[in-house]
Amino acid sequence: MAEPQHFVFALVDEFTHLAFSCAVEPLRIANRYISRPYAWRMVSMDGEPVADRNGVKVAVEGRLDGSCDKGTLIVI
DSSP: OOOOEEEEEEOOTTBOHHHHHHHHHHHHHHTTTOSSOEEEEEEBSSSSOEEBTTSOEEOOSSBSSGGGGSSEEEEO
16 A cells, blocks of 8 residues: 555634535545545644634644644644
8 A cells, every 4th residue: 555645734723613624524535545545633733622613622633843744734
């Protein structure tokens, strides 16, 4: 299997969940049909959960730092 293409989603306070879903869902669906999968992780500025516009807190995998250099950074 080929090395996945990496994406890092940096979530900021009061992000729009619809924008986040519209970015992640196509990657998830594409992984069913392509040989080079997509991989992603979610980060925040401080590594703490981030509340979206509706107040729903979303867990992240870490904070935005130098370890995010691998892949494409998308700020939501």
